[in-house]
Amino acid sequence: MATATVETGQLTDRELMAHLFRRAGIGASQEELEAALVRGYEATVEQLLHPERQPELDEDLIFRYYVDFHESRKIDSAMSHWVYRMINTHRPLEEKMTLFWHCLFATGNSKVEAPPTMLQQINTFRRFALGNFRDILVDLSKDPAMIFWLDNNENTRTVYNENYGRELLELFSMGIGNYTEDDVKECARAFTGWTFKNPIPAAKPYGRFKWEFEFRPDLHDYGEKTFLGETGPFDGEEIVDIVVRQPATAQFLARRLYLFFVADRPDQAAIDELAEVYVQSGYEIRSMLRSLFLSDYFRSRRAYYAMVKSPADYVVGLLRLAQDYRFPKPGIYDVAFECRYMGQDLLNPPSVEGWHTGKEWIDTGILVERVNFAASVVTDPSKPGIRKIVDTLRAAGDLVPEQFLDACLDALGPLPVRPSTRAALLNHVEKQGPLRFASADDPAATERVTELLQLIGATREFQFM
DSSP states (O other): OOOSOOOOSOOOHHHHHHHHHHHHSSOOOHHHHHHHHHHOHHHHHHHHHOGGGSOOOOHHHHHHHOHHHHHOOSHHHHHHHHHHHHHHOSOHHHHHHHHHHHHHTOOOHHHHOOHHHHHHHHHHHHHTTTSBHHHHHHHHHTOHHHHHHTTGGGOOSSSOOOHHHHHHHHTTTSOTTSSOHHHHHHHHHHTTTEEEOOOOOOBTTTBOOOOOEEEOGGGOOOSOEEETTEEEOOOHHHHHHHHHTSHHHHHHHHHHHHHHHTOSSOOHHHHHHHHHHHHHTTSBHHHHHHHHHTSTTTSSTTTTTOSBOOHHHHHHHHHHHHTOSSSOOTTHHHHHHHHHHTTOOTTOOSSTTOOOOGGGGOOHHHHHHHHHHHHHHHTOTTSHHHHHHHHHHHHTOSBOHHHHHHHHHHHTOSOOOOHHHHHHHHHHHHTTOSBOOSSTTOHHHHHHHHHHHHHHHTSSGGGBO
């Protein structure tokens, strides 16, 4: 799928900042964007890269209003809890990286069938979101949901199960073609005995208990192993040490970060740059992302609106723009289900490969779902963010059709559109002439604004980020 526009030239400060918040976060309100413009691009990048400096969400408040979130007996509660966090986070890059790791280390409740354990995995991803890749892989290998998802609880010194060892090399770190079948077998041997304690059955009034990692020495193979050309009595952590040193791992992770944050099509020169940072930084994700966000390829117009929004980006981005659900209220389940209806069933990816992204996020049915959801958000002037857009246009005074259209495109982006799209939108606006507010709360003028926002939300260009 092509990009949303073919415009050339450097991005304006406002365009660049909005671009950063779409990619390094999940959208932003107008206030957040204005504050970041005052702060400056590089300072905003640094703030995003250090989420620990921003306040955490008040989980007690969330659990007080959404009581079912605390136990998350159903996957719907767990999914809605995460979506609420994405909408309200003060740490957008931390949440975006949590989504990245969930897409890369895809684990599904369809098999695990333990929503609290799935949320425990998401919390692990959040805790190490921008950390060291070596530490992330070690923690992933100890995660009970992953252990059960890929059957490592059945991997013992008497009966090997290669599922986790294979996917660790193929899908999580190196990629096909960079290891042998013997390497898979030796990797599996090193992870024998990495399992979880017998889960305590659900009991009233405590609900379901979370699963806990356990190392079983009696099930571990302590024998000598030869893995990727190195020999020794390796355990799982030593296998990870070898894996993260591989050039293939640097290339693999750099490619995945590029495809997630920059464009749906890879650029080998940019990937090589990121791979070099991976090596020089000692496998630090924060360093790789700093290089990425400050790079020319990320800040170029070629990358601007060059990616199809994932369902999570689409749904959460709209709600952050509208400043909706900034406090717990009914309806959060319906919002979370929108991600599912659009093809991204959070906490339940279709397979260990995760979701197929890019143009595969869009088909006829999903496009209708997207357009309808956008309409339900932007046509509601009671939402603070939408009210802010209306008030901004009212404060600007009378606006001729082109000014009116440009202001709405700026409010939803700034969003570049093709000449044909612009002509169609302008034709609609011109039928009713200039935008004028007869009073501070003119319902007819307000309706014109929200109607135009709805039409923009239905465009092809709005599906990109």
